[in-house]
Amino acid sequence: MVADPAVVVAQIDINPNESGLPGISQLRTIVGAVMTIGLVLSVLALIISAIVWGFGANSSNPHLAGRGKIGVLVSCGAAIICGASVTLINFFWNVGQQV
Template sequence: MRVPPHLFLAFDPGIKPAEGGLPGLDVLKSTVNSINLFAIIATVGALCVSGVVWAWGHHTGSHGSEAKGKQGALVAAGCALLLGAANGIVAFFSQVGTSVH
């Protein structure tokens, strides 16, 4: 007997995230937290450098440097936003994903 393909879409494998399911979960969380901290510190440095380039370009009349400094400041601000909101973004889309049936 041949099963219609649309019936395969209704199969629920029953997979759900479980806290503490694997050994080393605490080490992984600690590692990701450390990487996030390192990235935030690097972003602060990038914002400082971009601000210096922006100011230097403005005061020397170098419009290209001024534009690159502004661009770097915006990119650093966007990175800071994403790094700070990473948990919330993942939690939001994970919750949206669980509501898909």
């Protein structure tokens, strides 16, 4: 079946609307607070993991030292994701708009 050249596909243009629903500003505040909590917990996990790593290294316990190293890496990764979350979402939003 051949498409009729006279038929034009409708162009749909929808953008995010900040005033479409009540409570959007409160939701932004909540998301910012959760991001802050995530960063604070990442710092706490980094401190605890560094202490565990130090205890493991000084007590000749390679298992404990290894767990501390993994904890340091995981807490740094969590902080990177929390800090870059807005940039990552905006990047993929822009990629999606180009499809």
